[in-house]
Amino acid sequence: MPRPSRRAEVRTTAARLIRERGYDAATMDLLADEVGLNKGTLYHYYPSKSAILYDLLSEQVDATLALVKQVPRTGSATDRMRALIRLQVELVATKQDELVVFFQELPWIDQHLEEEQASDLRRRIDRYERFTRQLLSTGVRAGEFREMNLNMIMYSIIGILAYVPNWFRGTARKAQESLVDELSDFVISGILRR
Structure with a gap:
């Protein structure tokens, strides 16, 4: 019977090590020690540390783009933006x-x-940013959102979302639901026309 793949364990452990130590200090030797594999076996799962990083970053971009596809295509800009924020907060909370x-x-x-990997990531990130800017712009034109610097607001929202995993440790469903409600209300109240 073939042995189960440990690729997911390698990726998860690499994410923890890169978070704790930074990319440069999270060596393949250290990763191999942490997961209990020799380096040769580790290279069977990933040919390089940069391949792990690309996989980690790609996974997050793809998850975010999947959320964009869940945002209703119709409805008010406020409802659509609220849906996008809620979906993203749910993701970053976990x-x-x-x-x-x-x-x-x-x-x-x-x-x-x-270079090709970096360009690929930037292209996919740009799809998310274009969608978000367009949604904000639609809300401004409809009179739902206040006049704003679209890039500044979009990056501020991203900044709020980016910091959640640094401090939120709620594992209970109620704590996660509260986070989703509070942050969604906070973001939406900051862009609505008064």
């Missing part, structure tokens, strides 16, 4: 290491990833 690594390492992708 992903600690992976999302911290995403936001911690994203500024350094040109140094740590191949």
Whole structure:
């Protein structure tokens, strides 16, 4: 009987190590020790540390783009924006290491990833940003949202979401629901026209 793959364990452990130590200090030797594999076996799962990082970052971008697809195509800009924020808060409330690594390492992708991988990530991130800016712009034009600097507000929302995994440790469903309600209300109240 074939042995089960430990790829998910390797990825999860790598996310924790990169979060705790940073990309440069989270070596393949350290990762191999942490998961109890020799380096040769580790390279069977991932050919390099940059391949792990690309996988971690890609997974988060794909998860976010999947959320964008769940936002209703019709309805008021306020309801659609609230849906987007709620979905994102639900995601960030359950992903600690992976999302911290995403936001911690994203500024350094040109140094740590191949050019094609960095470009691919930027293209996918741009799809999310275009969607969010367009939704904000639709709300402004409809008179639902106040006049605003769309980029500044979009990046501020991203900043709020990015920091949640650094402090939120609620595992109970009630705590997560409260977080989703409170943060969604906070963001929406900041962009609504008074």
